[in-house]
Amino acid sequence: MAPTIDLFALTRDSRQRSHKLLVMYLTCGYCEHNWTFPLAREVFAAGADIIELGMPFSDPLADGPTIQAASQHALDNGTTSKEYFEGASQISELGPTLFMGYLNSVTSIPHFLERAHDAQLCGLVLPGGPVTSESFSSFEQFSARLNLPRIPFISPTSSQDRIAQIDVMDAPFIYAVSIAGVTGARAQLDTSVDTYLAGLKKSLKTPFLAGFGVSSPETARRIVSIADGVIVGSALLDGIGSSASLEQACKFTSEFVQSLREAIDEPLSA
Amino acid sequence: MSYDYPDINGFFGEYGGQFIPETLVAPCQELARQYRTAALDPGFHQELMWHLHDFAGRPTPLYPAERLSDRFGFQIFLKREDLVHTGAHKLNNALGQALLAMRIGKTRVIAETGAGQHGVATATVCARFGLECVVYMGAKDMERQAPNVARMKMLGSEVRAVTSGTQTLKDATSEAIRDWVTNVHDTFYLIGSVVGPHPYPLMVREFQKVIGEETREQCADRGIVPQILLACVGGGSNAIGFFFPFIEFSGVQLIGVEAGGEGDGSPHHAAALTRGTPGVLHGSRSYVLQNIDGQILEAHSISAGLDYPGIGPEHSFLFDTGRVSYVRVSDDQALASARELAKLEGIIPALESAHALAHLAKLKQEGFTKTAIVCLSGRGDKDMGTYGAHN
Numbered sequence: 182m183a184p185t186i187d188l189f190a191l192t193r194d195s196r197q198r199s200h201k202l203l204v205m206y207l208t209c210g211y212c213e214h215n216w217t218f219p220l221a222r223e224v225f226a227a228g229a230d231i232i233e234l235g236m237p238f239s240d241p242l243a244d245g246p247t248i249q250a251a252s253q254h255a256l257d258n259g260t261t262s263k264e265y266f267e268g269a270s271q272i273s274e275l276g277p278t279l280f281m282g283y284l285n286s287v288t289s290i291p292h293f294l295e296r297a298h299d300a301q302l303c304g305l306v307l308p309g310g311p312v313t314s315e316s317f318s319s320f321e322q323f324s325a326r327l328n329l330p331r332i333p334f335i336s337p338t339s340s341q342d343r344i345a346q347i348d349v350m351d352a353p354f355i356y357a358v359s360i361a362g363v364t365g366a367r368a369q370l371d372t373s374v375d376t377y378l379a380g381l382k383k384s385l386k387t388p389f390l391a392g393f394g395v396s397s398p399e400t401a402r403r404i405v406s407i408a409d410g411v412i413v414g415s416a417l418l419d420g421i422g423s424s425a426s427l428e429q430a431c432k433f434t435s436e437f438v439q440s441l442r443e444a445i446d447e448p449l450s451a
Numbered sequence: 452m453s454y455d456y457p458d459i460n461g462f463f464g465e466y467g468g469q470f471i472p473e474t475l476v477a478p479c480q481e482l483a484r485q486y487r488t489a490a491l492d493p494g495f496h497q498e499l500m501w502h503l504h505d506f507a508g509r510p511t512p513l514y515p516a517e518r519l520s521d522r523f524g525f526q527i528f529l530k531r532e533d534l535v536h537t538g539a540h541k542l543n544n545a546l547g548q549a550l551l552a553m554r555i556g557k558t559r560v561i562a563e564t565g566a567g568q569h570g571v572a573t574a575t576v577c578a579r580f581g582l583e584c585v586v587y588m589g590a591k592d593m594e595r596q597a598p599n600v601a602r603m604k605m606l607g608s609e610v611r612a613v614t615s616g617t618q619t620l621k622d623a624t625s626e627a628i629r630d631w632v633t634n635v636h637d638t639f640y641l642i643g644s645v646v647g648p649h650p651y652p653l654m655v656r657e658f659q660k661v662i663g664e665e666t667r668e669q670c671a672d673r674g675i676v677p678q679i680l681l682a683c684v685g686g687g688s689n690a691i692g693f694f695f696p697f698i699e700f701s702g703v704q705l706i707g708v709e710a711g712g713e714g715d716g717s718p719h720h721a722a723a724l725t726r727g728t729p730g731v732l733h734g735s736r737s738y739v740l741q742n743i744d745g746q747i748l749e750a751h752s753i754s755a756g757l758d759y760p761g762i763g764p765e766h767s768f769l770f771d772t773g774r775v776s777y778v779r780v781s782d783d784q785a786l787a788s789a790r791e792l793a794k795l796e797g798i799i800p801a802l803e804s805a806h807a808l809a810h811l812a813k814l815k816q817e818g819f820t821k822t823a824i825v826c827l828s829g830r831g832d833k834d835m836g837t838y839g840a841h842n
């Protein structure tokens with residue numbers, strides 16, 4: 182069993198080396214149970230740094246149509262917490278893996294944090310909140326003790342005070358929501374995103390990765406010219422969902438992730 | 452005994468709070484601040500009172516239901532929220548929130564609706580104040596509450612069918628929240644019950660407590676001393692509005708009636724408190740219907756307005772503390788009680804309200820002999836299809 186990866190060290194070192202991080206999101210159990218692991222293998226092989234493994238939830242408030250439908254599909258396929266933890270411990274063997282999901286899974290599934298820890302997960306991403314510990318301090322302390330850091334969010338609506346407050350929360354990275362809205366591939370991101378990210382770059386000491394709405398290598402590149410990395414989910418699921426077979430889905434995944442990696446790694450002066 | 456909830460972070464004990472995407476954090480804090488300012492402004496109250504009086508038709512009668520009283524052998528009064536303009540208590544809250552929306556300068560209003568009563572109330576105030584209005588409604592509910600869909604459209608609102616998940620109130624609420632996250636710069640989310648993130652459970656209670664305040668005055672004026680107050684509980688707004696002004700009167704027993712659906716042996720029910728467990732749904736921590744993995748379960752009630760797997764956080768708190776008792780009645784009991792009220796009193800109740808009425812039989816069984824007041828939260832026009840189909 183590989184030791185749990187220290188996400189703090191990973192983001193710190195990447196920044197030092199000017200290596201931009203590529204994080205890919207996959208819904209556990211989508212399209213079929215036995216697709217998740219082979220797809221994850223393609224994702225890492227094609228150059229992603231981190232996988233966010235989605236725990237499907239019945240009521241994903243922060244998600245747009247793609248992740249909603251993928252979650253529903255996975256649940257209809259019989260995906261349960263057993264599959265989340267099994268999937269997580271297999272994928273963690275391949276590379277750094279986080280859980281992405283909703284608080285009700287975390288608080289309701291028996292021994293969630295211990296099991297996530299045992300599966301070698303290196304963090305938790307909860308886009309539906311809570312964002313800071315003001316509403317859930319006991320849980321916060323618990324997950325810190327288990328070395329399972331929770332990734333805080335910042336959005337374009339966050340105030341300067343709040344940004345400062347989140348910056349000192351001692352997180353391995355901050356998830357900067359690129360637009361006020363839900364997840365889902367957008368053809369284009371407005372230029373206001375660049376201004377907002379540039380503002381964050383000035384105010385934040387903690388490394389920050391941007392996501393929500395990123396669908397193309399061009400946009401990914403635009404984002405990493407400012408942020409420490411980029412997070413892509415719905416665009417990958419859209420491609421997987423329209424694949425007729427696992428083989429096709431793997432091929433799409435490999436090519437798509439590779440195209441993102443190449444765009445991100447292109448020298449800035451090019 | 453002084454009752455002072457929620458706390459500054461919106462918690463009723465361990466329930467409530469703000470469990471929301473980061474994009475909504477600043478807007479919710481701003482809303483809480485704006486609400487606090489408005490609540491302290493006599494001008495805001497005056498304007499709201501004027502609309503409640505001249506537009507909504509308040510105060511509503513506290514009606515002695517004599518033939519129903521004869522039938523059960525104890526004194527029964529009905530608080531007639533069915534006589535509020537648009538046919539349910541929902542307008543009390545919609546007026547309050549719409550005035551707040553305008554005060555803050557929002558021009559677009561969104562809402563979720565189950566039975567369609569909150570949707571109609573929201574469409575009504577938006578028409579009255581000239582605000583753009585979009586109502587999210589589960590496709591299944593649009594079918595069973597068709598008259599209300601037609602009303603919303605005639606009032607100039609757009610009704611968006613929600614086809615995800617269970618296609619009922621739960622998914623309509625999720626969809627409304629997603630719209631809100633996306634359009635929060637110009638959009639006011641007008642929530643229909645005492646659910647959602649802080650400050651909604653507080654705000655909606657304050658806008659609905661007019662029900663209980665009037666009742667208290669009417670009792671004092673007429674020398675009525677109630678021992679029991681009864682209300683149906685969906686999200687819980689008519690119940691909290693009715694109970695809250697009595698909460699510190701320990702001599703008054705407060706009973707909330709949940710939708711027991713197909714009965715205690717069946718998994719098809721909407722009794723979030725008495726058959727659920729604590730969880731997080733739609734922005735706050737409260738009792739919910741969920742499975743072992745925390746997936747929210749589909750609720751079932753014959754009444755669309757009670758067909759919701761969650762409940763307001765304040766009810767969770769009052770359930771745990773025992774200040775309010777919660778009971779269940781089944782679909783069939785509610786249907787029978789609606790028929791009985793129609794025949795004995797000439798009042799066709801909403802199916803939701805019929806749940807509260809159905810508990811009267813239990814009180815009689817238990818030997819109750821004093822005075823009970825039932826919150827008749829709405830009228831039954833919207834349910835004629837269901838009543839007809841279950842003859």
Ligand SMILES: Cc1ncc(COP(=O)(O)O)c(C=O)c1O
Binds near residue numbers: 539567568803828
């Ligand atoms: C007439 C009536 N009563 C009760 C309810 C349930 O809501 P609440 O529990 O918030 O009062 C509804 C909801 O649509 C309703 O239309």
